[in-house]
Amino acid sequence: MLYGEIPSSLGSCIKLEILSMGRNSFQGIVPPSFGSLRGLQELNLSWNNLSGKIPDLLVDMKSFHFLDISYNNFEGSMPTDRIFKNLSSALVAGNNKLCEGIPEMYLPTCNFKEPGNFEGSVTSVLYLLFVSWLRKKQKVSISSSSRNLLLNFLQSLLKATYGFSLANLLGVGGFRSIYKGVINESGTIIAVNVLNLLRHGSFRSFLVECEALRNIRHRNLVKFLTVCSSVDYYGNDFKALVYEFMVNGSLKEWLHPIGTENEVHQDQRNLDLFQRLDIDIDVASALEYLHYHCQTQIIHCDLKPSNVLFDAEMIGYLGDFGIARFSPGSNYNSSTTHSGTTGLKGTISYAAPEYGMGNEVSTHGVMYSYGILLLEMFKGKRPTDDIFQCTLILHSFVKIALP
Structure with a gap:
């Protein structure tokens, strides 16, 4: 319910590491004083009414791990350096007047006359494949309508976990990080297990768990909801398993x-x-x-x-x-x-x-x-x-x- 311009005095909080101001009614621009937040690692300004061009100060943040400016009114050319090179770290969905940027974002060119209507963000270039194909171990091509459906699913997953933010992190296991999420439409609470694909053996672990969960149903086994396997423009994989959230922990x-x-x-x-x-x-x-x-x-x-x-x-x-x-x-x-x-x-x-x-x-x-x-x-x-x-x-x- 907060509104008005973001106070520039926040720029004096030079040791600030995480700032989440999403889902309010802030207007105006990102204050230039934010350039002083050299230790900032996460910034969430999503679902506000901010406008103007994406400021260079957000590009210059060397400590940034995650940025969510989705669903605002930003416009102009998308930056292409540092965090904006990483599709899973910079979320920009719902800013229909943004253009160009890195090719895999599929944004319109900056001389495009009509406002973009593509549901952009990281999901605009992630191709979701449900794991039923894993039984046959073969790649599957999907129609554009199916692709849009799957992209919408991943967008819901990102919204549910606030872009897999640290605030939603429940724990870290051998091959995975586990996030809590809430599906807004139904209020369903979920646990999203995101595989750490840089660790040796994680992909095999993903295949094994998918095959096991495909064949088992019992009242004392975790309730498996769905799975997603996606790949970005560079061929980098994203894989996650979605479970019913267990409210009383372990x-x-x-x-x-x-x-x-x-x-x-x-x-x-x-x-x-x-x-x-x-x-x-x-x-x-x-x-x-x-x-x-x-x-x-x-x-x-x-x-x-x-x-x-x-x-x-x-x-x-x-x-x-x-x-x-x-x-x-x-x-x-x-x-x-x-x-x-x-x-x-x-x-x-x-x-x-x-x-x-x-x-x-x-x-x-x-x-x-x-x-x-x-x-x-x-x-x-x-x-x-x-x-x-x-x-x-x-x-x-x-x-x-x-x-």
Whole structure:
């Protein structure tokens, strides 16, 4: 509900790193004083009534990681340097009087008479492909109408997460960053897992998880909504998996809450004995389904508290199938999903010891991880706790305490 011109006094906040002023009614131009914000990393001015040309000061920001000026009234030639070279870092959708810029933005030339009507931004050059084609491992061409539909979907994804801003970042895993998002039209809260494609093995992890989620449905497995795979003008990939958001977080957060001054919040993080039993049964039910009742046996390989999530009713859901394995007898391409006999499969202290000696993954290994999970839940100690040194490990610690 804020309106008027952006105060130039903000330029004196020289140590400012993140500034979000989106979804207001600010008018006028970006203050020249913003050129003093040399430490600014993120700037969100989207959904306002700002106008004029995109100022050079935004181009000169060397510290910029993310800029969102979408849905304003900016006009004139698009800059082509620094952050404006990166389609995933500079969002400019909804500024229909912008022109030229880098070729992959598909903006009109600056002598174009009619206002542009293309729903520009990063989505104007990202080609979304749904993962159904992954079964056949082949590229698919799509019609212009299908392309527009898919582009609109990614635009919704960007809006839902405010351009994958740090404020919406829930956590960072081995291959991915997880963002919270809200679909405005329906109010649905989602969790968007964006793959870090610069990390070795992330693409394979994406394929494995897609194949696993394509074939499984169970009340104690994370609710998978959709997937997107896109590529920009340079051939750089963008891949993300979209899940139903789990409002009560992970088992790790409940077992080992981060210290806070809010003692009431801490009290709410306590799990009684019966809740812990219910959670154990939820996880066991998911594992039973994966091992014995789904079409192709799936070995999870990374069972640990951070991969057990809770909905509003505190029902447990097993998630993260990025390093899952399919049984050797499955029809799925084992060269893509089976790791062979080398390398550790899972997380240290939760993975079965035999994996460290090169043994094949198995359901027995998963049940070892499940045992560690049980001991951690009922004793409240991580298997990596500082007290576990030399001969004292979680197993013996629990055995001593059992009487």
